[in-house]
Amino acid sequence: MNEQRPGFAVSSLALLVILFLQIPVVVVMLASFSETSYLTIPPQGWTLKWFSAVLTDRIYLSAIWNSLILAVGSTLISLVLGVAASYAIFRKMVPGSEALTSLLMAPLIIPSVVIGVALLQYFTLVGMRGSFWVLLIAHVIITVPYIVRSALASLSGLDLSVEEAARVLGAGGFTTFRLVTLPLIKPGLVAGALFSFVTSMENVPVTIFLAGPRDTTLPILIFTSVEMGVNPSVAAVSTLLIIATAIVLLVAERWTGFHRFV
Amino acid sequence: MKSLRTGALLLSPLLFVLVAAFVVPLLLLVPTSFQEYRPGHGIVPDAWTIANYARIFTDDFYLEVVLRTLGLGVAVTFSCLLLGYPVAYLIVRGNPRWRLALTLLVIFPLMLNLVVRSFGWIVLLTNRGVVNNLLIDIGLIEKPLKLMFNMTGLMIGLTHIYLPFMVLMLVAALQNVPRDVEAAAATLGSSRLHAFRSVTLPLTAPGIISGSILVFVLTISALVTPRMLGGPTYQVMATLIYDEYMQLLDWPSGSALSFALAISTILIIWISSRMTKRWAGLA
Numbered sequence: 001m002n003e004q005r006p007g008f009a010v011s012s013l014a015l016l017v018i019l020f021l022q023i024p025v026v027v028v029m030l031a032s033f034s035e036t037s038y039l040t041i042p043p044q045g046w047t048l049k050w051f052s053a054v055l056t057d058r059i060y061l062s063a064i065w066n067s068l069i070l071a072v073g074s075t076l077i078s079l080v081l082g083v084a085a086s087y088a089i090f091r092k093m094v095p096g097s098e099a100l101t102s103l104l105m106a107p108l109i110i111p112s113v114v115i116g117v118a119l120l121q122y123f124t125l126v127g128m129r130g131s132f133w134v135l136l137i138a139h140v141i142i143t144v145p146y147i148v149r150s151a152l153a154s155l156s157g158l159d160l161s162v163e164e165a166a167r168v169l170g171a172g173g174f175t176t177f178r179l180v181t182l183p184l185i186k187p188g189l190v191a192g193a194l195f196s197f198v199t200s201m202e203n204v205p206v207t208i209f210l211a212g213p214r215d216t217t218l219p220i221l222i223f224t225s226v227e228m229g230v231n232p233s234v235a236a237v238s239t240l241l242i243i244a245t246a247i248v249l250l251v252a253e254r255w256t257g258f259h260r261f262v
Numbered sequence: 263m264k265s266l267r268t269g270a271l272l273l274s275p276l277l278f279v280l281v282a283a284f285v286v287p288l289l290l291l292v293p294t295s296f297q298e299y300r301p302g303h304g305i306v307p308d309a310w311t312i313a314n315y316a317r318i319f320t321d322d323f324y325l326e327v328v329l330r331t332l333g334l335g336v337a338v339t340f341s342c343l344l345l346g347y348p349v350a351y352l353i354v355r356g357n358p359r360w361r362l363a364l365t366l367l368v369i370f371p372l373m374l375n376l377v378v379r380s381f382g383w384i385v386l387l388t389n390r391g392v393v394n395n396l397l398i399d400i401g402l403i404e405k406p407l408k409l410m411f412n413m414t415g416l417m418i419g420l421t422h423i424y425l426p427f428m429v430l431m432l433v434a435a436l437q438n439v440p441r442d443v444e445a446a447a448a449t450l451g452s453s454r455l456h457a458f459r460s461v462t463l464p465l466t467a468p469g470i471i472s473g474s475i476l477v478f479v480l481t482i483s484a485l486v487t488p489r490m491l492g493g494p495t496y497q498v499m500a501t502l503i504y505d506e507y508m509q510l511l512d513w514p515s516g517s518a519l520s521f522a523l524a525i526s527t528i529l530i531i532w533i534s535s536r537m538t539k540r541w542a543g544l545a
Contacts (some may be wrong), residue, residue: 024382
């Protein structure tokens, strides 16, 4: 039995690689506590001043707020539209389900930069450039494939006889869906919603073409401020994001066994 | 008939959004890519040209950027495969008690904001960054190494970013290989390395291929990491498209380049899925 376990060399190499994956995370966190106004590792002195600087800065706060609204809004819209469409495809209510699925998944295949420039030109032509709605629509388009993928995967594991049973007992179509189908596919949808949320929260390649000066998002703000030089506030706001991500990941794992859906 | 109407009702909102705000905008890029752009004047009305496409294959600068992008794709794919395989192997075949923790440590950087991860590499790789300071302190080098704004920086950053995808694909593939076949090979007198090479590796080939395609496609279309670690001068296709739209305002060239990128991506995915299907049919 022990014979089949990976040997010492393979195991240590693998652990080194996993360590490599965490290095930038650790470095950013360490840098954000340093007292100096430039980045130093190991940090010189320990301070929380960069965190308070970020959390009182109106530009950062509005960027955080914009990112959250966009992520929550686009995830909710994607959930409603995506689950409805997936259900129709799954129950074969309309012809051409394979072609339809490909269309719904297409935003994953087209490079994000290309989607970004296409939307920039389009919304400039129709005169909507710079509006917050444009950003919301764009985020729905890039997040909806994650919802559709998880919805179709969860639905394919569904035992249709439970739906039949509900119907026989007199439940209407929507009631059946709400009380029977939805709870059964919920874990998959939660995972899909999380992917959607994360995708929206971190998107740069589409957002950067569409965000007006007033509705910049957090990743765009970090991205553009890095071009002007590295500073501890960026490290602090990054650390906040790292902690938030870790909490979300652990809660999701507890809640849904998240790693099975990745 | 009622079910068709319900189905159409359920599908139409999403279809409407996708057609109106995804399909149509992409199609509108086609005419733009054939238009003529004159610096200082903008797009020339009613003048059609294929120069924007021709330039991608003839202009030295463009050609260099395209070849660099493709080379980067191949290099990053190989390094992800080499580094990712041991990790996937340890996760699937190692102590089951470590499994969840290791998986979460692989997923965590994947979930973490791309901009934050690239920023982390800047802190590590700049001239006065962590790596250079460390190497100078222990006396290995005297002058800082140039680790950013070149191939080295992009390789490190992109490998770090796409490695988790590769590991997860390989984990899925390795899970489908029963432990028994390795044990059988061992019983029949095969050494561990030989058993791995002639049994495990071929059986995980579908995962290797799909992981490699994924990493390659993601690498050639990456914008954030190449921009942050390559700066404005060390260009790849995505950063060039960004500059042509946002800095030079040369939309025709930018959209021609966008099409070149999108079509190569779609072709690669299409060919590889056909190959895997045929291959699966043979096996």
